[in-house]
Amino acid sequence: MKKSLGVKTLACPTPLWVVGTYDGEGKPNVMTIAWGGICCSKPQSVNISLRKATYSYSNIIDRKAFTINIPSEKYTKEADYFGIATGSKTNKFADTGLTPVNSDLVDAPYVSEFPLILECKMTHNTEIGTHTLFVGEIIDIKADESVLGEKGLPDINKVLPVLFAPEVRTYHGIGKTLGKAFSMGKEIQQK
Amino acid sequence: MKKSLGVKTLACPTPLWVVGTYDGEGKPNVMTIAWGGICCSKPQSVNISLRKATYSYSNIIDRKAFTINIPSEKYTKEADYFGIATGSKTNKFADTGLTPVNSDLVDAPYVSEFPLILECKMTHNTEIGTHTLFVGEIIDIKADESVLGEKGLPDINKVLPVLFAPEVRTYHGIGKTLGKAFSMGKEIQQK
Numbered sequence: 232m233k234k235s236l237g238v239k240t241l242a243c244p245t246p247l248w249v250v251g252t253y254d255g256e257g258k259p260n261v262m263t264i265a266w267g268g269i270c271c272s273k274p275q276s277v278n279i280s281l282r283k284a285t286y287s288y289s290n291i292i293d294r295k296a297f298t299i300n301i302p303s304e305k306y307t308k309e310a311d312y313f314g315i316a317t318g319s320k321t322n323k324f325a326d327t328g329l330t331p332v333n334s335d336l337v338d339a340p341y342v343s344e345f346p347l348i349l350e351c352k353m354t355h356n357t358e359i360g361t362h363t364l365f366v367g368e369i370i371d372i373k374a375d376e377s378v379l380g381e382k383g384l385p386d387i388n389k390v391l392p393v394l395f396a397p398e399v400r401t402y403h404g405i406g407k408t409l410g411k412a413f414s415m416g417k418e419i420q421q422k
Numbered sequence: 423m424k425k426s427l428g429v430k431t432l433a434c435p436t437p438l439w440v441v442g443t444y445d446g447e448g449k450p451n452v453m454t455i456a457w458g459g460i461c462c463s464k465p466q467s468v469n470i471s472l473r474k475a476t477y478s479y480s481n482i483i484d485r486k487a488f489t490i491n492i493p494s495e496k497y498t499k500e501a502d503y504f505g506i507a508t509g510s511k512t513n514k515f516a517d518t519g520l521t522p523v524n525s526d527l528v529d530a531p532y533v534s535e536f537p538l539i540l541e542c543k544m545t546h547n548t549e550i551g552t553h554t555l556f557v558g559e560i561i562d563i564k565a566d567e568s569v570l571g572e573k574g575l576p577d578i579n580k581v582l583p584v585l586f587a588p589e590v591r592t593y594h595g596i597g598k599t600l601g602k603a604f605s606m607g608k609e610i611q612q613k
Contacts, residue, residue: 266463299433
């Protein structure tokens with residue numbers, strides 16, 4: 232028997248991602264989000280949701296581009312700060328000492344110190360309610376060589392991404408490897 | 423210096439979620455996805471992306487409803503199976519021995535054994551490319567009492583949700599708690 236919890240923005244896991252944009256004067260900004268994910272395999276696309284009142288919202292509308300910067304655990308504090316402060320009042324890169332790098336492919340900056348970066352061109356924006364859902368086509372992915380593993384792909388145990396638990400409002404690391412996808416279930420199929 | 427990895431559907435963390443739907447004859451179906459997340463705080467909404475060729479796609483279009491069923495680690499194998507088999511050829515509930523429960527609020531079934539369930543009404547569908555992005559408004563959340571913690575909210579360390587690592591195609595559990603959101607970063611703000 233399940234207990235009804237009512238209507239909440241409650242799901243897990245949700246990611247701790249940092250969105251990079253430029254404002255009208257070319258100042259790099261970063262904002263933390265947890266409402267986002269991959270949304271299409273071809274063209275390879277991601278979605279992020281932002282409130283209209285955020286500084287980043289206007290930046291994305293104007294520049295039609297953003298980056299997704301995936302922090303490793305050791306940058307949880309900085310990523311949390313990026314979700315507290317607003318780019319309209321401060322330079323978050325300067326505040327944290329992190330380094331903005333101009334993407335050579337899209338009109339947005341990325342965070343040099345974060346291990347995994349997605350450079351995206353905005354292709355859709357849909358107003359859902361308090362939040363606008365932006366879809367971005369992935370133009371390139373950049374990664375620190377130190378986090379690459381088999382086949383030159385990022386090893387999640389080296390990237391060490393962070394999860395956000397909504398409502399409870401805590402951050403979590405990733406844990407043990409549970410198995411291979413599109414493989415574990417075959418045992419059931421063969422029965 | 424970062425290495426360019428080219429265009430890939432590569433981001434982390436992405437969730438291992440199971441989407442519950444009814445087909446035209448009322449047969450309950452479940453399908454596993456990793457392209458999804460929360461997308462709006464009010465109305466509280468989630469998004470999931472599916473290929474048109476999937477059995478679940480037509481079910482959602484017809485019924486305008488779906489559930490998101492969050493498996494705990496111990497159901498990783500079943501969730502993987504739900505991503506391998508197709509509801510057009512088999513009854514995945516029967517195959518796994520898991521129990522469909524009819525939602526009393528939306529026209530979709532949920533998985534009784536999974537600890538956390540979101541019941542959703544479809545509000546938007548947008549074709550992105552290979553995948554269609556569905557937005558669902560959360561009508562209720564249901565949880566097993568055994569996974570509830572402080573303030574009656576689900577404790578992620580009891581839910582034990584599963585992450586999917588795209589491209590590398592592995593499943594992962596959640597790890598250690600890293601800190602409190604909207605709190606850790608204040609230290610930087612006060613400098």
